[in-house]
Each structure stands twice: as C-alpha cells, then as structure tokens.
Amino acid sequence: MHGSSLGQFGNYLREKWASPRRIRFWLLVLVILYTLLGFFALPWVIQYVAVNTAKEDFGRELRIESVHTNPYTLTLRMNGVTLNDKDDRQLLGWGNLLVNLEWSSIIDQTWTFEAIRIDKLMIQEERFVSGETRFSRLAAESSGPEAGKEKAEKEESAEMPALRIRDFKLENGILRFADNLKDVTAADDAEPKQVSLALQNIGLSVKDFTLQNDASFPLRLNGQLTKGGKLAFDGTFQLLPSPALEGNAEINELAFKQAAPYLQQFMNVQLENGTLTLNGQMSTNAQQPFAFKGSASINTLNIKEASNDETLLGWDSLQTGQFDLNIASKEIETAPIVVKGLSARVVINQDKTTNFGQLVVDTPADTKGDTNKSEETQPFGITIEGVELSDGDVQFADKSLPLPFSTSIHTLSGEVSTLSSDSSEPARVKFEGEVAEYGLAQVNGTVHAWHPTRQTTINVRFRNLQIPEYSPYTVNFAGRKIADGTMDLDLDYTVNEEKLDGQNNLVLHDLKLGEKMESSDAMDLPLDLAIALLQDSDGVIDLNLPVSGDVGNPQFDFGKVIQQAVGDAIKSVVTAPFSFLANLVGADSEEMGKVxxxxxxxxxxxxxxxxxxxxxxxxxxxxxxxxxxxxxxxxxxxxxxxxxxxxxxxxxxxxxxxxxxxxxxxxxxxxxxxxxxxxxxxxxxxxxxxxxxxxxxxxxxxxxxxxxxxxxxxxxxxxxxxxxxxxxxxxxxxxxxxxxxxxxxxxxxxxxxxxxxxxxxxxxxxxxxxxxxxxxxxxxxxxxxx
Known part of the structure; x- marks a missing residue:
C-alpha cells in the first residue's frame, strides 16, 4: 500500500510539474535558476567585476573577503573589503556593507533602497608636497585626458538617475589623513615633515535621501579625533541643484596641538595646549560659503617660543556667549569676550628685537614666483561687544640693557568696551594690576583698535614701584644704579593723526643712587646734584616731562623720546640751579645765585x-x-x-x-x-x-x-x-x-x-x-x- 502511494506521487510530479510541456515546469526552472544565480552566481560576478575593474581601470588591488546576495529580499552583503594603492598603502575598506533594495524600485522606476548599512569604513588619504593626493591621483589615472573630457560631457548631458535611500547609516568609521608639509625654511630637497590626523568612531545617519532638486533630508554626523576633540552635526543636507548644509554643529574640546605643524609653517612657536569648543547653528550653500552663529570658547591655551620652553601667550579660558561668522558678508561679531588667567611674556633681546617680533618664519625669497601684486581683498568687518579680563599675568624682560631687567604685572583685570572696525568711535579701556610685589598699575583711556595712531588717549598710573628694580634702565640712561626708593608715575598720552602729545608726571620717593656702571648709551648727567636740587625736605622728587613726536615716522623711537625728555629736565635744573631754587620761593631767578x-x-x-x-x-x-x-x-x-x-x-x-x-x-x-x-x-x-x-x-x-x-x-x-x-x-x-x-x-x-x-x-x-x-x-x- 505504501509503495503504491509513492508511485502515484511520482507520476503526479512527472505529469504535472516535470513535464516540459507545462508552464509550471518552466516556472519552476526559472525559480531554481533565479535562486542559484541570486545566491551563488551573482556574488561571484560582483566580486569578479569589482576586483577586475579596480585592477584594469585603476591599477589597484581590491580584496573582498565575502559577497552575499539574497534575490528574494534584494539584499547585498559585502564584507572585508580593502582597496590598496600602488605602494600597498590602504586607500579604503570596510568591515561590513549591507544594501537592501526595495521591490518597488521595479514599479516606480526609481532606485529605492530601504536601508544601507556600512560598518568600520576606513578611508586613508595622503597629500604630497606637490599638492596632489592619493585619491586625486587615482582619479587622474583612471582615464586619459580625452576620455575624461568625453566622460564629463556625457555626465553633463545625462540626467541624474532617480534614487532614494530611506535609511543610510555609517558606524565605527575611520578617516585618516597624512599631510606632507614642506619645511619653508629648509632647502628644496629637504625631507618633508609628515603630519597625521585621524577621525574615528565616525557615525553618519541620513534619512530619505533623494536626488531631486531642492530636496533636503535629515543628516547626523559625529566623530572623535584621536588626538583630542569630538565633532557632531545634526541638521539637514541638500545635494541638488547645489550642496547646502544647515543645522546644529558642535566641536567639543578640539585639541589645538593637532594644528601645531600648520602654525609652524608661518610662526616660530610651539602649540602645547589649548582646546576649542563651538556650539551653534552652521549653514553653507551656493550663496553662503560658510556661516556660524553660536557660543565659542578656547581653554587652557599655551603657546611657547620654538627656541625655548618659555610661555609666549596663553590663558585658562576665553569664551563668548555669541560668536557670529559670516563669510559671504565678511563679518565677525561676538558678545563680550571673557578671558580668565591670561599669561603673556614680552622679551627684548640683546639685539633690541622682541620675542613677538621674531615669531614670523623667514622664508627664502621665491625667485621664480610671480612678481605682480595680488589684488587687495576686502577685510573682515569685526565687532566685539567688549573684553573682560581677570587674573592676568604679564611678564616683561629686557636683555638689551647693561643689567638684565625683568618684572611682572599680575592679578591683571579690567575691561575694554565695544570694538568695531566699522565705527570711528574708539573703545574705552580700563585695567588694573599689581606690579612686582608692592606696586600698582592702572590704565584708563580710549583707543581705536584698528587705527591706534589715528585716535588714542591713554592714561597710565603706576604707584609704589620699587625703583631699585629699574636700575637697568638708569644704568643705560645715566650710568648709575639705584640703591633705594619708590616711584609713582602718571603717563598721559594722546595720539591724534599720528601726532603724539604726552605729559608724564614722575614722583620719586626717598631716591638714593647706587654705584656707577659703564654704559655706552648713558648720558653725561650730574645725577647727585640733580637729585639734591629736585628732592624736597620730604624726600620727594616731582618731575613733569612733556613728550611729543610723529609716531608715523619710521625713525620715531618712543624710548628715545622719553629718555630725551628726562635728560632735558635734568639738564635744565643742573645748568640753572638758582633759577630752580628761586622758583621754589617766588624769588627773582636771575639774582638768587649771587650776593x-x-x-x-x-x-x-x-x-x-x-x-x-x-x-x-x-x-x-x-x-x-x-x-x-x-x-x-x-x-x-x-x-x-x-x-x-x-x-x-x-x-x-x-x-x-x-x-x-x-x-x-x-x-x-x-x-x-x-x-x-x-x-x-x-x-x-x-x-x-x-x-x-x-x-x-x-x-x-x-x-x-x-x-x-x-x-x-x-x-x-x-x-x-x-x-x-x-x-x-x-x-x-x-x-x-x-x-x-x-x-x-x-x-x-x-x-x-x-x-x-x-x-x-x-x-x-x-x-x-x-x-x-x-x-x-x-x-x-x-x-x-x-
């Protein structure tokens, strides 16, 4: 009975399904072929075509670990992909790629992908000294100039394919970039310096991507720099008719040290510390190259001189609640900038140069370059609503004097009112700080930051400065040290259209001269007599020193102007001492000195x-x-x-x-x-x-x-x-x-x-x-x- 049943079933299959005369047979054959081709042949074809295309068209080796396709779910999995450059340096690759095509693509005549997932994407780019990169070289070698021209013409005439990606997601991506920088101070044949940057843990999410004009879609991007810093963007992206990006951008604690090699192309500095944090709305499109509006801060900045380990400039924190950058209109606007813990060091070297003046890198003259002047570009309009400074520390040293000199202004605090490059209104300045151990410094006035020699009024007050600390200047001025005494100094300067008009009031308390020292620049002045004439019964010397000059003149030397003013004041006293004494008591100055x-x-x-x-x-x-x-x-x-x-x-x-x-x-x-x-x-x-x-x-x-x-x-x-x-x-x-x-x-x-x-x-x-x-x-x- 059982055998009979099996025989009947076999006959049924032969007559109903396996008979070539029936449509069912051919449908079954098609299904089997579709299944075999979809599951087994198509993966092999995809892998074969991809590897050979990379070899023949690009001259590069492409390795694929596995390819899987599912003809029923219209999914493609391509895992373990690696594309190497000619020198076996990896260009790109990924761990896993999943592409899921929708069946509706056949009906709608639109390539519609339900999802594209890519995991562990690796892109490694490198820029050479010549300016070309590995990927630009790859594109140039893929076809000759004529073929490229024909291809470009075809692309211009061809319409963009209908495409839709409902959900694209990239996870655990890595982007590595190597930059070969030429040493601008070295010979042409010197080895370039290679700089490496890497962005890892890249995540990219795109929803409802399409190639339709004026269509925008949600985009999320985040990543982390290996040397410090996180990047994130959450907004919308438009591809056609021109790329446009708009949304919230965030840079969190981006380490400046990564940019040190680029800064050293122009300046002799070491960028030790410092992080940048930005958070706000960013946009870029055909009309606007770049715009940003949000908060900004730079923390723990420490810039050192390249020749030593001395701090040049830095601060604990610099932040503003509103930072607006608009490239199209060339404008920068900020809310008040708050700077805490400023530190700076100013040094005058033995050859009279300064540490800041030596920052710019000296590059060899370019004898082959174009001698024509480049067209002047319109400067940015800058508006800063104010600067607030607290707990600053400025170190000053002068090594050009017979005796090296140094001092500091610490616990420096104060504020600057609105600074605007578009306004003729000068900014108000108010600062106060402690000098050395017991001195006080105060600065008040107005200054036009962009045209300081056009309109500036500054009042500087120093109180209780210990004069012996300034012996290096008196040695350079008159060949004498200072043994004891304190100094109060009021400096009132006005610069109007490059003309300096100043009044200096110098008050010395209990001044005592020290030993003599040789100085080639010292003026021949009888200081002992001058002090005896000028010092009153309370041990006070009160001098008014007017100064003037043309600050626009290249020969103008402010230090020389001050020295000359002091010298003239002393000479006028010691050459006519009885006139000076007569003025003290209201007597006839011409007769006081004779009986x-x-x-x-x-x-x-x-x-x-x-x-x-x-x-x-x-x-x-x-x-x-x-x-x-x-x-x-x-x-x-x-x-x-x-x-x-x-x-x-x-x-x-x-x-x-x-x-x-x-x-x-x-x-x-x-x-x-x-x-x-x-x-x-x-x-x-x-x-x-x-x-x-x-x-x-x-x-x-x-x-x-x-x-x-x-x-x-x-x-x-x-x-x-x-x-x-x-x-x-x-x-x-x-x-x-x-x-x-x-x-x-x-x-x-x-x-x-x-x-x-x-x-x-x-x-x-x-x-x-x-x-x-x-x-x-x-x-x-x-x-x-x-």
Missing amino acids: EFPEGRTHLLPPQRERIAKLREALNKRPALALELAGPFNQAFDAPALKEDKAMKVLQQRLAEEGSEVEEPSLTSESSQDAMEAIFSSHYPDTELEALKDRFTEKPSEASNEEKFDALAYRNHLAEKVIAAQSITNEELKAIANARAETVRDALVNNSESGISADRVRIREPQEVDSVEGERIAMELAVTTD
Whole structure:
C-alpha cells in the first residue's frame, strides 16, 4: 500500500510539474535558476567585476573577503573589503556593507533602497608636497585626458538617475589623513615633515535621501579625533541643484596641538595646549560659503617660543556667549569676550628685537614666483561687544640693557568696551594690576583698535614701584644704579593723526643712587646734584616731562623720546640751579645765585639780606643741597676803600701814641691835623709842610690885605696823600674776600628760626674778579651735594 502511494506521487510530479510541456515546469526552472544565480552566481560576478575593474581601470588591488546576495529580499552583503594603492598603502575598506533594495524600485522606476548599512569604513588619504593626493591621483589615472573630457560631457548631458535611500547609516568609521608639509625654511630637497590626523568612531545617519532638486533630508554626523576633540552635526543636507548644509554643529574640546605643524609653517612657536569648543547653528550653500552663529570658547591655551620652553601667550579660558561668522558678508561679531588667567611674556633681546617680533618664519625669497601684486581683498568687518579680563599675568624682560631687567604685572583685570572696525568711535579701556610685589598699575583711556595712531588717549598710573628694580634702565640712561626708593608715575598720552602729545608726571620717593656702571648709551648727567636740587625736605622728587613726536615716522623711537625728555629736565635744573631754587620761593631767578658787596666792604646791604633770606628758605626745602662760597676781590675796586681804612688805623694809632683823646677821629678833622701832618711827613719826607701850606694860602689882594689859608682843602689833601701812600697786599685782599664769604655763611646759618646747618656752607679759596661793573662786586654762589 505504501509503495503504491509513492508511485502515484511520482507520476503526479512527472505529469504535472516535470513535464516540459507545462508552464509550471518552466516556472519552476526559472525559480531554481533565479535562486542559484541570486545566491551563488551573482556574488561571484560582483566580486569578479569589482576586483577586475579596480585592477584594469585603476591599477589597484581590491580584496573582498565575502559577497552575499539574497534575490528574494534584494539584499547585498559585502564584507572585508580593502582597496590598496600602488605602494600597498590602504586607500579604503570596510568591515561590513549591507544594501537592501526595495521591490518597488521595479514599479516606480526609481532606485529605492530601504536601508544601507556600512560598518568600520576606513578611508586613508595622503597629500604630497606637490599638492596632489592619493585619491586625486587615482582619479587622474583612471582615464586619459580625452576620455575624461568625453566622460564629463556625457555626465553633463545625462540626467541624474532617480534614487532614494530611506535609511543610510555609517558606524565605527575611520578617516585618516597624512599631510606632507614642506619645511619653508629648509632647502628644496629637504625631507618633508609628515603630519597625521585621524577621525574615528565616525557615525553618519541620513534619512530619505533623494536626488531631486531642492530636496533636503535629515543628516547626523559625529566623530572623535584621536588626538583630542569630538565633532557632531545634526541638521539637514541638500545635494541638488547645489550642496547646502544647515543645522546644529558642535566641536567639543578640539585639541589645538593637532594644528601645531600648520602654525609652524608661518610662526616660530610651539602649540602645547589649548582646546576649542563651538556650539551653534552652521549653514553653507551656493550663496553662503560658510556661516556660524553660536557660543565659542578656547581653554587652557599655551603657546611657547620654538627656541625655548618659555610661555609666549596663553590663558585658562576665553569664551563668548555669541560668536557670529559670516563669510559671504565678511563679518565677525561676538558678545563680550571673557578671558580668565591670561599669561603673556614680552622679551627684548640683546639685539633690541622682541620675542613677538621674531615669531614670523623667514622664508627664502621665491625667485621664480610671480612678481605682480595680488589684488587687495576686502577685510573682515569685526565687532566685539567688549573684553573682560581677570587674573592676568604679564611678564616683561629686557636683555638689551647693561643689567638684565625683568618684572611682572599680575592679578591683571579690567575691561575694554565695544570694538568695531566699522565705527570711528574708539573703545574705552580700563585695567588694573599689581606690579612686582608692592606696586600698582592702572590704565584708563580710549583707543581705536584698528587705527591706534589715528585716535588714542591713554592714561597710565603706576604707584609704589620699587625703583631699585629699574636700575637697568638708569644704568643705560645715566650710568648709575639705584640703591633705594619708590616711584609713582602718571603717563598721559594722546595720539591724534599720528601726532603724539604726552605729559608724564614722575614722583620719586626717598631716591638714593647706587654705584656707577659703564654704559655706552648713558648720558653725561650730574645725577647727585640733580637729585639734591629736585628732592624736597620730604624726600620727594616731582618731575613733569612733556613728550611729543610723529609716531608715523619710521625713525620715531618712543624710548628715545622719553629718555630725551628726562635728560632735558635734568639738564635744565643742573645748568640753572638758582633759577630752580628761586622758583621754589617766588624769588627773582636771575639774582638768587649771587650776593653783592660795596667796594672794600664785607657787610650786607638790606637788599642782599632779603636775597639771602630767600635763599635760606629755598635751601630748607632742599636739605640735600650744600653751598660753596668763594669770596670775591678786585684790586682796582677794593683797594681805595681798604687804603682809607688802613690810613684811619694809622691815624688812630698815632693819636694813641700821642695820648690824644679824640672821640671820633677823622682824616680831615681839625683835631687830627697835627697827627696827619706827622703821618704825611713820614711818607713824604722831601715835602716841606710850609711849602705845602703855601699852595693852599691865598695871597693878599686889593680887596683884602691879609693872606687867606684854606685849612679844609689842606687837610683833605693830606688825607688823600696819606691814603694814597698806604699799600694793600694780595693777602689783605683775600682776607676781605674771605670775610665776605663768612658774612654770607653767618647770614645763612645764624638764624634762630630758619638757619641751615653750618656744614652745608663751605668756604672755598677767594676768587679774584677780573673787572667790576657798577658799584658792587658780586660773589657767585655754587650748589653742590651734601
């Protein structure tokens, strides 16, 4: 019974299905062939065509681990794919690829893919020194120039195929890029420096992709740079008629160090740390190359000099709540920028160059390059709503001085108002910081950031600076160190159309000079005397130093301008010290430095006593000053009075010897006539007194029969002759000169209320005056340091 049933079933198959005369048979054959071809032949064909195309058209080796197709679900799986370049360097590959085509593609005449999944996609690109890349070289080698031209013409005339991808997803992708950078400072045959960048964990998701014009579709992209940083985009993408991308873009802690080799093409720096974070709306299309609007921050930036390990510029954080970049309109706008923990180091080297000035890489001259000037490009319009700075630290060093100098401004904080390149309104500046250990610095003013020499007003205030720290500058300026003292400095500068007009107020407290040092640039200045003149009784020196110049002149040197201003101020004081002292007390500046005496006299006339009182007052205001007095004398001017004094002394002595008591003896008085005749005869023994009297006796006349003797004229003649007979020695002249100096010293010292110390007045050797004009001989005073 069982055997019979099987036989019947076999007959049924032969008659109903296996008979070539029936349609069912051929349908069954087609199904079997479709299944065999779909599952077994098609994978082999796909793999064969792909490998041979890569070999014949591109000259590259393509390896495929496996290909699987399912003719019923219209799916393709291609796993373990690797395409190598000619040097066996992998160009691209993936782990798994799944393509799922919809059956509706046959009906709708549109290539519609339900899903495309690709896992572990690997793309490795490299740019060579010539500028070409591995993929551009691959495309160029795929066909000759003519074939490429024909292909391009066909592509232009052909319509884009109808295509739709409902769901595309890329996971675990990796993009590696190697860049061979030429060393711009080295010879042409030098080996290039290779830079490697890698983006990993790439995820890409596209929904409802189509090639229709003006059709946009959701796109998500994310990835992570191997050397630091994450990228993400969530928005829409349009392919036709021109690519357009719009959506939220995010860069999270992108490490700047990856860009260091590119920065070093232009600047001699090391980019040690620093991360960039951006979050906002991004767009790009045919009309807008790129636009971004969102927040931005740069954190832990640290830029060092290439030649050493010293920090050049950096900060803890820099952020703004709104950063707008528009390439089409060339505009950059930001909300206030907040900078925390700024650090900077400014160095003046021995050759007067600065560390910032040496940053730009010196490239060899390009003798083959085009000498025509490139067209000027329109600059970006920049608007920054303000800058807020806190906890900054600026280091400054000057190695060009005989003594190396360095200082710092720390805990620097402040703000700058809106900066705009499109406005003529300058920005307001306000900063404050601590200098070294106990100093204070304040900056206020306005400045046009893009045209600082056109419109700038800056007020800088320094308080309680320790002057010994600035000895390197005084050595370079005047060849002296500073031993002690503090300084307050007010700098008021205005620059208008490149013309500088400034007022500097320098206040020095308890300044003490130190040792001398050699300096080729030092000015020959008597600093000890200048300080003694300028320093008041409280140990304060107050100087106003005007400065001016043309900052647009290439020869303008601000340091030289300041040095010249200080030098001129000191010279004006030390070359006219008594004018300076007179100004202190409101006296006549032309007469303060001299004291006048009548001929042969040592006493002070009332106007001279007033002059000395003013001088004493001025000296009390300048306790470090001392006076040098050299008594004056002149033979022709002083001798007549001295001879008269000497004749009087001779008369007094004669009267005393004779026992005559004359209360007020006089050379011409009647009571002194006998003594004067005796003195006269001792000097002129050959002259008879009777004969001399006859000269002064009038003979009898018709009107009078008596002789008339002019006794007064006779006595005057005796006095003149006795005076003329006296001899004055040079020592006697010097003695009166010294007496004059002592008189001035006593007037300065011996005053109970305002007398100065006796050791501040020094009497020098008498000075002979060549000639005397007028009725007074003048003693020229000299100031010196105590």
